Amino acid sequence: MFxxxxxxxxxxxxxxxxxxxxDAQYLNMNAYPEELPQVVRASQAWANDLENIPVFWVLGxxxxxxxxxxxxxxxxxxxxxxARIAHTTTYLVRIQPWRTISxxxxxxxxxxxxxxxxxxxx
Numbered sequence: 001m002f003x004x005x006x007x008x009x010x011x012x013x014x015x016x017x018x019x020x021x022x023d024a025q026y027l028n029m030n031a032y033p034e035e036l037p038q039v040v041r042a043s044q045a046w047a048n049d050l051e052n053i054p055v056f057w058v059l060g061x062x063x064x065x066x067x068x069x070x071x072x073x074x075x076x077x078x079x080x081x082x083a084r085i086a087h088t089t090t091y092l093v094r095i096q097p098w099r100t101i102s103x104x105x106x107x108x109x110x111x112x113x114x115x116x117x118x119x120x121x122x
Contacts, residue, residue: 011038045091059113080109
């Protein structure tokens, strides 16, 4: 998610295109009426991360607290992380079907974590 912020900042600075009036004024420029397309796309990727990553953190924390199978959980954590990085990257550069594949991979990891938590609690 930090990389997305850098990506947005890069395009704003490169194009000297700041939508917020105070940002533009600080640099003695006029504010742009709309965000750059790259910044909008990055905001959408960021929003998607915010729908998935906090759930991962909660489920992951529960898995650790329950001391679940460390090998399975470590693999699931790793695959989820790689899938989210791939999703963000493919989202920014508009690549299908890899964006969907990486998204589904991340969701499957969340289901695996959930299933293991439920099994541990039964």
